Amino acid sequence: DGGITQSPKYLFRKEGQNVTLSCEQNLNHDAMYWYRQDPGQGLRLIYYSQIVNDFQKGDIAEGYSVSREKKESFPLTVTSAQKNPTAFYLCASSSPGRFRGEQYFGPGTRLTVT
C-alpha cells in the first residue's frame, strides 16, 4: 500500500539535544512538507520541498532544519535553538500535477522535550 510513514510515533528528548524526525513516502510525490500542530493553532508550515535537493522555509522555520537527498525521504531536525519544541509534527506530500492543495498526511510524531 502506498502512503507516508513517520517514525517514531512518540519521541522524548532532553532540552538542549537535537532530534531528527523521519518521514518517508512511497507515493512517488515530488513535493513534501513539515507542519507543526499545537492545540488551538491549527497547522503551521515549517519547511517544504518541491524537488530533490531543494527546500524552502515555511512560516516557522527558526530552530528547524531539513534535507531532501532522496525523493522518498524528508527528515526534519529539531535543533536546540527551537525555543518550544514540544508539539505534534506532521509530514505531508503531494503530486505537483494534481497538487491544487491535495496533500497526503502521515500519522504524525509527538515530540516531548523536558
Added chain:
Amino acid sequence: AQSVTQLDSQVPVFEEAPVELRCNYSSSVSVYLFWYVQYPNQGLQLLLKYLSGSTLVKGINGFEAEFNKSQTSFHLRKPSVHISDTAEYFCAVSQAAGNKLTFGGGTRVLVKP
C-alpha cells in the same frame, strides 16, 4: 497573503442531529478550498475540496460544503452526524497558482449519544 478563520473552536452536537462548521477566508487572488478531518492522534484526511465549477461540493462520509465567493466562506455541513464523526476538522486554502496550504485553527466536534 491569505488567512483562514474557523469561527467555532468546539461544537458539541447530539447523534443524528445536523452540524455546520463555519470557515471564512481572506485572499487577494483566486483560491482553492479544502476541508480535512483529523481523528485523535492521527494525521489529516481530505474530506472534500473546491477547485472550480459548482459551488456545492460533496465529500466523503456524507459531508458537503458550499463555496460563497461574495461572503468568502466555505462552510461544512452534515445533515445527520454519527458518534464516529467525533474529530477535529480543519479548513484550508491555497492560492490557485501557489503550492502551499494555509490552515484554520480547527473545530473540534464532539458527538454525544
